[in-house]
Amino acid sequence: xxxxxxxxxxxxxxxxxxxxxxxxxxxxxxxxxxxxxxxxxxxxxxxxxxxxxxxxxxxxxxxxxxxxxxxxxxxxxxxxxxxxxxxxxxxxxxxxxxxxxxxxxxxxxxxxxx
Amino acid sequence: xxxxxxxxxxxxxxxxxxxxxxxxxxxxxxxxxxxxxxxxxxxxxxxxxxxxxxxxxxxxxxxxxxxxxxxxxxxxxxxxxxxxxxxxxxxxxxxxxxxxxxxxxxxxxxxxxx
Numbered sequence: 581x582x583x584x585x586x587x588x589x590x591x592x593x594x595x596x597x598x599x600x601x602x603x604x605x606x607x608x609x610x611x612x613x614x615x616x617x618x619x620x621x622x623x624x625x626x627x628x629x630x631x632x633x634x635x636x637x638x639x640x641x642x643x644x645x646x647x648x649x650x651x652x653x654x655x656x657x658x659x660x661x662x663x664x665x666x667x668x669x670x671x672x673x674x675x676x677x678x679x680x681x682x683x684x685x686x687x688x689x690x691x692x693x694x
Numbered sequence: 695x696x697x698x699x700x701x702x703x704x705x706x707x708x709x710x711x712x713x714x715x716x717x718x719x720x721x722x723x724x725x726x727x728x729x730x731x732x733x734x735x736x737x738x739x740x741x742x743x744x745x746x747x748x749x750x751x752x753x754x755x756x757x758x759x760x761x762x763x764x765x766x767x768x769x770x771x772x773x774x775x776x777x778x779x780x781x782x783x784x785x786x787x788x789x790x791x792x793x794x795x796x797x798x799x800x801x802x803x804x805x806x807x808x
Binding site: 625680 | 698725737742796
């Protein structure tokens with residue numbers, strides 16, 4: 581059974597710091613991995629999707645890496661800003677089959693202090 | 695281009711009642727998935743619809759049922775509501791057969807069962 585774990589559960593940093601969020605998964609047979617942002621009480625905003633054949637994806641100040649063999653992904657946020665404060669969720673899509681169901685971690689709550 | 699929309703935004707129901715939640719997928723998408731997110735947890739997969747059929751189901755009882763219409767919109771029905779059904783219900787859409795299963799989420803429906 582695929583399990584997704586995110587560490588740390590919560591993180592508080594001063595504005596301007598670079599930071600890394602971690603995601604691990606138990607079954608390396610994944611189709612892709614997706615990082616999401618969730619603001620309090622809101623839906624999910626897709627940040628980056630890494631397909632299983634890729635090693636990393638970048639969007640602006642965000643960089644996500646994927647190491648399937650070790651079952652790990654990291655989300656790197658450069659020069660953090662107070663507007664980055666949110667919960668960050670990673671999710672894996674299991675390989676194969678007709679459906680693309682996502683298995684989520686419990687998230688990392690990030691607070692960027694001005 | 696409208697993204698994923700959900701209605702209603704908030705809903706308060708009493709134990710034992712029935713509820714229907716609605717979702718319209720992003721333009722060009724034909725697959726709709728439903729997730730339940732309890733407070734402080736990651737979303738849990740309920741089921742997915744494609745071509746008006748349920749393709750896969752998560753670990754949820756038969757009280758949870760759904761439907762997909764010819765225009766790809768979807769409904770989630772929950773019967774005999776329990777206090778534990780209180781959660782944020784998220785709808786996600788994607789496009790099958792493209793090799794890119796990036797999922798786009800709606801803003802969610804907050805269901806409170808009293």
